[in-house]
Amino acid sequence: MSEAYGPGVARPGVRDGAGGDRGGDGAGGGAAARFAGLARRAAELDLADPLRAKRAEFVLDDAGPAGPAPGEPPVVYLDGNSLGALPAAVPGRVADVVAHEWGRLRIRSWTESGWWTAPERIGDRIAPLLGAAAGQVVVGDSTSVNVLKAVVAAVRIAQSGAGAARDEVLVDATTFPTDGYVAESAARLTGCALRAVEPHEIAATAGPRTAAALVNHVDYRTGRRHDLPGTTAALHAVGALAVWDLCHSAGALPVGLDEHGVDLAVGCTYKFLNGGPGSPAYLYVRRDLHPRFDSPLPGWNSHADPFAMSADYRPADGAVRGRVGTPDILSMLALEAALEVWDGVPIGAVREKSLALSDFFLECVAALPGGAALTPLTPLPHAERGSQVALRCADAEAVMGELIARGVVGDFRTPDVLRFGVTPLYTSFSDVYRAAEVLGEVLDDRR
Numbered sequence: 001m002s003e004a005y006g007p008g009v010a011r012p013g014v015r016d017g018a019g020g021d022r023g024g025d026g027a028g029g030g031a032a033a034r035f036a037g038l039a040r041r042a043a044e045l046d047l048a049d050p051l052r053a054k055r056a057e058f059v060l061d062d063a064g065p066a067g068p069a070p071g072e073p074p075v076v077y078l079d080g081n082s083l084g085a086l087p088a089a090v091p092g093r094v095a096d097v098v099a100h101e102w103g104r105l106r107i108r109s110w111t112e113s114g115w116w117t118a119p120e121r122i123g124d125r126i127a128p129l130l131g132a133a134a135g136q137v138v139v140g141d142s143t144s145v146n147v148l149k150a151v152v153a154a155v156r157i158a159q160s161g162a163g164a165a166r167d168e169v170l171v172d173a174t175t176f177p178t179d180g181y182v183a184e185s186a187a188r189l190t191g192c193a194l195r196a197v198e199p200h201e202i203a204a205t206a207g208p209r210t211a212a213a214l215v216n217h218v219d220y221r222t223g224r225r226h227d228l229p230g231t232t233a234a235l236h237a238v239g240a241l242a243v244w245d246l247c248h249s250a251g252a253l254p255v256g257l258d259e260h261g262v263d264l265a266v267g268c269t270y271k272f273l274n275g276g277p278g279s280p281a282y283l284y285v286r287r288d289l290h291p292r293f294d295s296p297l298p299g300w301n302s303h304a305d306p307f308a309m310s311a312d313y314r315p316a317d318g319a320v321r322g323r324v325g326t327p328d329i330l331s332m333l334a335l336e337a338a339l340e341v342w343d344g345v346p347i348g349a350v351r352e353k354s355l356a357l358s359d360f361f362l363e364c365v366a367a368l369p370g371g372a373a374l375t376p377l378t379p380l381p382h383a384e385r386g387s388q389v390a391l392r393c394a395d396a397e398a399v400m401g402e403l404i405a406r407g408v409v410g411d412f413r414t415p416d417v418l419r420f421g422v423t424p425l426y427t428s429f430s431d432v433y434r435a436a437e438v439l440g441e442v443l444d445d446r447r
């Protein structure tokens with residue numbers, strides 16, 4: 001923890017799922033005073049925040065080039081783990097792509113404006129955020145589609161190796177549903193059985209019949225970070241491949257794909273990478289696996305010579321092999337403009353602030369007089385935490401509805417989870433303080 005946040009952020013006084021010291025003293029007066037004291041701390045932490053200038057690069061109610069919006073008090077936006085806020089550079093760039101590149105240059109833009117090579121170029125822009133060297137990430141399609149490509153390709157690679165037949169795919173039992181659905185189909189396509197396994201048990205469960213495992217780096221519901229290096233190494237030890245879903249980690253914490261020898265990875269760009277609704281996803285294939293990457297969706301964009309229009313399929317070399325059909329250029333170039341906010345931002349600094357924000361939010365929640373109604377699901381050890389705080393709460397859906405009505409936007413996940421994403425490029429300590437304060441008011445009003 002750096003000087004910037006270190007001394008200011010105390011360890012939260014809550015224990016994971018166990019109640020703990022919630023600061024509720026029954027009388028409420030002392031707790032209320034303690035809670036009020038946290039407002040000053042939030043302001044101090046904001047002043048010392050090395051990333052605080054980044055907020056002005058986003059369109060938010062109280063930030064961005066246009067300044068504060070008149071009228072309504074600014075919304076506290078803690079849902080960047082579902083849809084990232086709009087980077088201020090995007091509207092102008094999209095307008096230019098539409099008016100000039102499409103409007104004036106028309107078909108020439110495929111070459112003259114770099115449209116054709118955008119999937120690899122933007123992949124190379126995302127790669128450093130994933131800890132990947134250039135040439136291994138390609139942007140396109142949705143995460144769901146990339147899960148299919150990655151899992152089928154991983155199984156095909158595993159099955160082509162020497163040794164016993166591999167007929168089993170493991171999937172994280174707590175996964176976001178789309179991965180489970182697609183993995184089941186990928187397993188069927190490759191003659192495998194699919195087995196759902198708790199993520200922390202995948203390392204010990206994988207065996208000589210395992211072809212591949214699909215695991216989430218960070219759990220979408222609880223915000224728990226799983227052991228990417230250890231699980232990957234354990235899969236390799238039995239000859240299986242590791243496929244990671246990075247939707248909830250890319251842009252929020254270091255991933256270290258190359259360092260940890262991950263085989264394939266996928267992720268979306270509309271959360272912490274702020275690419276916009278439905279922005280294209282990405283696929284990482286480790287360089288040495290490129291020659292063996294056999295896509296289940298070998299569209300013409302992945303052909304070695306697409307404009308030969310040959311009847312025979314011959315895959316391109318490199319990350320291009322992960323492409324399918326014509327890229328969604330408007331979304332893709334909006335994403336490219338959105339990625340400019342990362343210029344000069346080390347992912348380590350983002351991680352530090354993310355942990356400081358979630359610690360501080362947990363501390364504020366613990367200090368709420370009514371905080372006993374909330375059970376943190378997000379692990380307290382930093383090594384196990386992603387970039388959100390998930391709180392179990394009775395009537396969570398109604399509580400989140402009231403929070404949103406009062407200007408604090410998080411989200412609800414079934415059955416009883418309040419989710420608050422912290423996105424260090426634009427979330428402030430005052431934001432999370434205010435969110436806890438309003439949460440306290442909502443809980444008080446419901447008592």
Ligand SMILES: Cc1ncc(COP(=O)(O)O)c(C=O)c1O
Pocket residue numbers: 142143144145176178179216220245247248268281
């Ligand atoms: C872990 C994870 N995987 C996949 C997805 C979604 O995939 P897609 O972009 O294909 O809808 C999400 C969120 O929507 C997610 O949280």
Ligand SMILES: Nc1c(O)cccc1C(=O)C[C@H](N)C(=O)O
Pocket residue numbers: 081082083176220221247278
């Ligand atoms: N992709 C989404 C969408 O199109 C609509 C609403 C929400 C989403 C999400 O991204 C959900 C998100 N993956 C989650 O963690 O719950």
